[in-house]
Amino acid sequence: MKWIPVIGLEVHAELQTCSKMFCSCPVVDPTLSQPNTAVCPVCAGMPGVLPVVNQKAVEYALKVALALECRINHTSLFARKNYFYPDLPKGYQISQYEYPLAENGILNIPATQGDKVVRIRRTHLEEDTGKLTHIQAEGQAFTLVDLNRAGVPLLEIVSEPDMNSIEEVRLYAKILHDILVCLGVNSGDMSKGVMRFEANVSLRPEDRLELGTRVEIKNLNSFRAMERAIAYEIERQTGLLENSLPVQQQTLGWDDTAGVTYPQRGKEEAHDYRYFPEPDLPPLVIDDAWIERIRLQLPELPMARMRRFEHQYDLPTNMASVLVEETPVAQYFENTVQAISGQDIPPIEAANWITGPLYSWMNTTGQRIDQLKVKPADLADLMKQVQNKVINLNTARSVLIEMLNTGKTAGAIITEENLGVVSDRTQIAGVIRQILHENPVELESYLSGKTTLENWFFGQAMRQLRGKANPDILRDELHQALEKRQNG
Numbered sequence: 001m002k003w004i005p006v007i008g009l010e011v012h013a014e015l016q017t018c019s020k021m022f023c024s025c026p027v028v029d030p031t032l033s034q035p036n037t038a039v040c041p042v043c044a045g046m047p048g049v050l051p052v053v054n055q056k057a058v059e060y061a062l063k064v065a066l067a068l069e070c071r072i073n074h075t076s077l078f079a080r081k082n083y084f085y086p087d088l089p090k091g092y093q094i095s096q097y098e099y100p101l102a103e104n105g106i107l108n109i110p111a112t113q114g115d116k117v118v119r120i121r122r123t124h125l126e127e128d129t130g131k132l133t134h135i136q137a138e139g140q141a142f143t144l145v146d147l148n149r150a151g152v153p154l155l156e157i158v159s160e161p162d163m164n165s166i167e168e169v170r171l172y173a174k175i176l177h178d179i180l181v182c183l184g185v186n187s188g189d190m191s192k193g194v195m196r197f198e199a200n201v202s203l204r205p206e207d208r209l210e211l212g213t214r215v216e217i218k219n220l221n222s223f224r225a226m227e228r229a230i231a232y233e234i235e236r237q238t239g240l241l242e243n244s245l246p247v248q249q250q251t252l253g254w255d256d257t258a259g260v261t262y263p264q265r266g267k268e269e270a271h272d273y274r275y276f277p278e279p280d281l282p283p284l285v286i287d288d289a290w291i292e293r294i295r296l297q298l299p300e301l302p303m304a305r306m307r308r309f310e311h312q313y314d315l316p317t318n319m320a321s322v323l324v325e326e327t328p329v330a331q332y333f334e335n336t337v338q339a340i341s342g343q344d345i346p347p348i349e350a351a352n353w354i355t356g357p358l359y360s361w362m363n364t365t366g367q368r369i370d371q372l373k374v375k376p377a378d379l380a381d382l383m384k385q386v387q388n389k390v391i392n393l394n395t396a397r398s399v400l401i402e403m404l405n406t407g408k409t410a411g412a413i414i415t416e417e418n419l420g421v422v423s424d425r426t427q428i429a430g431v432i433r434q435i436l437h438e439n440p441v442e443l444e445s446y447l448s449g450k451t452t453l454e455n456w457f458f459g460q461a462m463r464q465l466r467g468k469a470n471p472d473i474l475r476d477e478l479h480q481a482l483e484k485r486q487n488g
């Protein structure tokens, strides 16, 4: 029997506003701040304090919901989700439950077998918890509590169980990640925990539609952990089902080091949390004018931009998808294309320069594209030098490295180092005469029929001219010289 995986994903994304969801504490970078320095009575859960909704967080959430084509609920409600944990000082988390901000969205993913629509069940606002660090000291176990993250705005995006392979989950998560970054609501820096996943996984027999028993895997903090955990779970459940053993409905953790899932607790039900409407917050009311204002602010999203790049600039899909991954890169590309317009240079050449030499430079130096000393106009200028045959492509590559290092223009480097292509026929003919003179054995065997040696002479002459000869002129002069020898 063949088993089909059925996978749904919950994505928890921090909304990187200036201040927290319900108080004015700053949202701080966990790698740059001391523990418990961004905490006030509200996010520390002191009695008698009152939460106030962060308007910016609502706007960010609306952006995401609209980008996912969700229906925005004009009235949504905050609720208390009650449970005890040391990272939750209030003893409850303010979240949205029965009446979420938005519902019924979609995300298109370009899967191998064709485009696929993943339905978004809901998108809602909540607050993050604090962070616990477990340590061992003097033979004892301690847990440190840092509340800097407690109360940071969090957006939960819940998909329907519409994905049937690891590939589809990977695409879904990646595209969603890129959308959040593109909208400017999340840095996308996974190493800082700004986006976390929970997956629900079940298997169904190929010939039946009803779903099997599902498990939930919590706390998946990277794309890789998510993929590995789901793959592990598919394999584990297949093993159980093939031995006619039941899959238990439960909540699992993921041990990234051991590469296994493990039971965390029995599956909790919604009623275990004793949800009830947050009495300290009024209903969140969003009118049409607000929705339209946000809709007008939406930028072009990565997938739409990718399709446009394919058509408008005649780029292959893989190249277009690399260029749209980050908005600044896409802008850099379009600005470069703008700067070479009217030069009869196809846009794909700009794409080649960016995805080739510039990307490897950025990978090596860790620079972002907006930090490069070479701006789009500078790159365009270099491309024009190649187009106008002032330098050849090889020279251009080394000129670019020098531009990146020094910030000098292509023209300045070419002049200073005398790198211009040699197109002077007299000079080239002189070098060819010298090469033929210095290699009588090769010349003899050429004249007796080994005509492939023409390429060898070409290489020798080019080397003599330090790679700067105009190849067309060099080939032409060489051909003439050899013909003259042949006839005389």
Ligand SMILES: [Zn+2]
Binding pocket: 020, 023, 024, 025, 038, 039, 040, 041, 042, 043, 044, 151
């Ligand atoms: Zn606070």
